Amino acid sequence: MKEPLGLDSIAPGAAALYRRDLAVVAGIEKLRFFPLALESGHGSTLVEVGGRELIDLTATWTAAGLGHGHPRIVEAMTKAAKTPPGAGGLSAVHHESVGLAEELLAIVPGTGDRRVYLGHAGSDACDVALRAVRFNSGKHKLVVFSNSYHGGIGLAMAASGVHVDAGAVVADSDTAFVDYPNPFRPPTDGTDPLVATYSQVEALFAVGDVAAIMVEPMLADGGMVVPPPGFLKGIETLCRRYGVLLCVDEVKVGLGRPGMMHAFEIDGVIPDIVCFGKVLGNGLPISAAIGPAEIFDGPAAAALLTTAGNPICSAVAREVLKVIQEEDLVRRSARAGERIRAGFTSLNHPRIGDIRGHGLANGIELVTDKESNTPDGALASAVVYRAFELGVCVYRVGGNVLEVTPPLVITDQEIDRSIEIVNQAIIDAVAGKVSPEVLAGYAGW
Ligand SMILES: Cc1ncc(COP(=O)(O)O)c(C=O)c1O
Structure with a gap:
């Protein structure tokens, strides 16, 4: 697989691991949105090679539902x-x-x-x-x-x-x-x-x-x-x-x-x-x-x-x-989900067309404008990439929808901080801070 752009902006150790993966692991089993190279994880935190921490809003596509490394x-x-x-x-x-x-x-x-x-x-x-x-x-x-x-x-x-x-x-x-x-x-x-x-x-x-x-x-x-x-x-x-x-x-x-x-x-x-x-x-x-x-x-x-x-x-x-x-995680999930949807709703962002979910299964749909609600897949790609740069791991589904499915153990502080970061990522993506050339290497779905 051709090396994507963007590897020079992550830690040298992370970039080196990402390159080794490109050379040996089958592309047929990859779905990449940004160059994520991980060293470890704990709770709702992912640790990139080199030590940078990201809040995980994916729970690895919900597989790590109880968080990473639950004792x-x-x-x-x-x-x-x-x-x-x-x-x-x-x-x-x-x-x-x-x-x-x-x-x-x-x-x-x-x-x-x-x-x-x-x-x-x-x-x-x-x-x-x-x-x-x-x-x-x-x-x-x-x-x-x-x-x-x-x-x-x-x-x-x-x-x-x-x-x-x-x-x-x-x-x-x-x-x-x-x-x-x-x-x-x-x-x-x-x-x-x-x-x-x-x-x-x-x-x-x-x-x-x-x-x-x-x-x-x-x-x-x-x-x-x-x-x-x-x-x-x-x-x-x-x-x-x-x-x-x-x-x-x-x-x-x-x-x-x-x-x-x-x-x-x-x-x-x-x-x-x-x-x-x-x-x-x-x-x-x-x-x-x-x-x-x-x-x-x-x-x-x-x-x-x-x-x-x-x-x-x-x-x-x-x-x-x-x-x-x-650990009463069913109730926790219901409450945390309400906080997530209320947090995104309070942004009142012109490019968020819909906020929906049950518990900690949530979708944030990005659109070109609220009048037409035209799906904006290009914006969603740029937002997930920018969120990664700013310290949040979130993936994209259905083209233009941010999938917010953190571990069920995510804390209120992590929820609030991650929403601030995703908001900043939307602002930056709209301002064109992520180049289409970089995104071309992380086509995702
Ligand atoms: C609803 C649903 N069913 C089945 C699967 C397949 O699961 P796996 O990828 O773990 O085999 C997925 C994976 O995303 C899924 O979302």
Whole structure:
């Protein structure tokens, strides 16, 4: 990959590491917005090589949801690593994976005999869930949403609007995409966004042969869109009417982040299948898909990963669930989210078109002006770059939306300081302080 500009303005050690990465690590797995080269992290702070500290508004795309280096997670991991009962749940059982599955079932509402698939990433959890519903139901079609993100591999990738639109994968031929209801950008013909979505979904369900619909409770990578209240309830009603399974993808915003344990609780639905990832391992690779036994029990040996359900990741995941409850992080997330949205609202910035979110899953949408609300992706690129220079790590989704998803442990002081910095970054970006030539090397999505 060609060396981007901007490396001379970071610490020499950071630049050297960034160059080494360019030379050896596959570009296919990179999504870069600025030259971030890290040495360590603690809480909601990231430490760049050379020692500069940044406030982390990303939690590594929500994976480090409890913050970096949480002492209880370090302890759980170390303890499990010292006397591991093997290295995976493929051909042996051990108490950590069984305990985790039991604990997940206890916190996810549902009825009947259910099973937990344990995997490594949100991608394989979603992929296996989609494959399993197809296989088990004997129906071939799936319904998903435009601009959705369910994974970077297999069927989960082919059913992700973001990847299909980017040309990174060919859409699965039996998967149909429908519009996600966006109150800030409703259909141009004046139709209510919910009505428009439901009519697309119902038309597909009515034709038949639909195994499942997979939905994000907030359209995260597609722009942190908060759907109108009741959205999932309406989808659930359609699912029940047409015998289609409801799969809710909680990978990005679930487990405490939305100011509730699960984002699907916002609309009070009971999904058939729920997928988890990211924060479940607080940075370690573990994911889960939970649903009916008849779907996840067969056929045997159809979703094998040697180290799935391994004791170290499983022990960490169990501790993550405990910490969320014992440190009252659901309530903290709700309060901190209110502070973030109030803080951005008080800026009254002419280039911020919309501020939305639940708990610590927030989107700040940048526009050319408030009259037209035209999305300004170029401004968003410049803002995230400038924020990095000024000491805040924040990423961009859906082209022009700043994704504000800090660790659930972020303090009020960190929130206030990060908003000041992002405000300055917007002012500087509007003033042209970030050159397009530099940005060209960090195209992101
Ligand atoms: C909603 C959602 N589902 C699934 C995934 C895939 O997770 P992972 O990248 O950890 O495999 C993501 C990743 O961003 C996501 O946002």
